[in-house]
Amino acid sequence: QKEVEQNSGPLSVPEGAIASLNCTYSDRGSQSFFWYRQYSGKSPELIMSIYSNGDKEDGRFTAQLNKASQYVSLLIRDSQPSDSATYLCAVKDSSASKIIFGSGTRLSIRP
Amino acid sequence: NAGVMQNPRHLVRRRGQEARLRCSPVKGHSHVYWYRQLPEEGLKFMVYLQKENIIDESGMPKERFSAEFPKEGPSILRIQQVVRGDSAAYFCASSPVQGGKETQYFGPGTRLLVL
Numbered sequence: 001q002k003e004v005e006q007n008s009g010p011l012s013v014p015e016g017a018i019a020s021l022n023c024t025y026s027d028r029g030s031q032s033f034f035w036y037r038q039y040s041g042k043s044p045e046l047i048m049s050i051y052s053n054g055d056k057e058d059g060r061f062t063a064q065l066n067k068a069s070q071y072v073s074l075l076i077r078d079s080q081p082s083d084s085a086t087y088l089c090a091v092k093d094s095s096a097s098k099i100i101f102g103s104g105t106r107l108s109i110r111p
Numbered sequence: 112n113a114g115v116m117q118n119p120r121h122l123v124r125r126r127g128q129e130a131r132l133r134c135s136p137v138k139g140h141s142h143v144y145w146y147r148q149l150p151e152e153g154l155k156f157m158v159y160l161q162k163e164n165i166i167d168e169s170g171m172p173k174e175r176f177s178a179e180f181p182k183e184g185p186s187i188l189r190i191q192q193v194v195r196g197d198s199a200a201y202f203c204a205s206s207p208v209q210g211g212k213e214t215q216y217f218g219p220g221t222r223l224l225v226l
Contacts, residue, residue, distance in 0.1 A: 046215075096167050098156040098169075099144075101155075
């Protein structure tokens with residue numbers, strides 16, 4: 001059973017600080033990794049994708065991938081209250097076209 | 112949501128009735144995925160379809176659930192003889208191509224409540 005593991009949180013971070021979200025996965029052959037944001041009662045929204053080892057930056061978001069350690073992380077700089085949401089780590093199955101999701105980390109940015 | 116349409120947005124059924132959920136992918140996308148999300152849980156893959164073909168249904172319960180993606184029209188997820196445990200949010204996602212680095216774009220979901 002291929003798995004994606006996340007700490008469920010809640011993770012509480014003061015406004016303006018860096019929020020760090022972590023994820024590990026079991027499928028060593030996976031090549032595609034995603035971070036989705038989901039507000040309560042809404043659908044997941046893609047915020048970052050990463051395919052190569054290292055860092056990928058997009059605005060206040062930085063995704064980090066370490067395939068050797070089977071570890072993906074998301075950093076949110078200058079956290080805003082609007083960043084409060086559940087963040088889903090997702091990994092594309094190496095032997096199929098489906099995406100396997102973690103159970104999500106609830107992030108709360110306190111003013 | 113990149114243009115994926117789902118309807119209805121909310122659906123209430125009594126135990127034993129049928130639920131029919133529809134998904135229209137982004138224009139030009141030929142790959143559709145259905146996921147189920149129980150309260151306070153992550154998304155669980157159910158089925159992957161291309162036009163007129165089921166590619167992977169490994170996440171779909173063997174009984175009462177079926178899915179199709181006809182040549183014309185939306186993809187349909189059908190749940191027969193619903194039970195209370197079917198209450199969940201059902202999300203459809205679409206992508207343009209199979210394999211590679213394509214991402215999936217999600218629709219707004221259908222919230223199913225079984226009374």
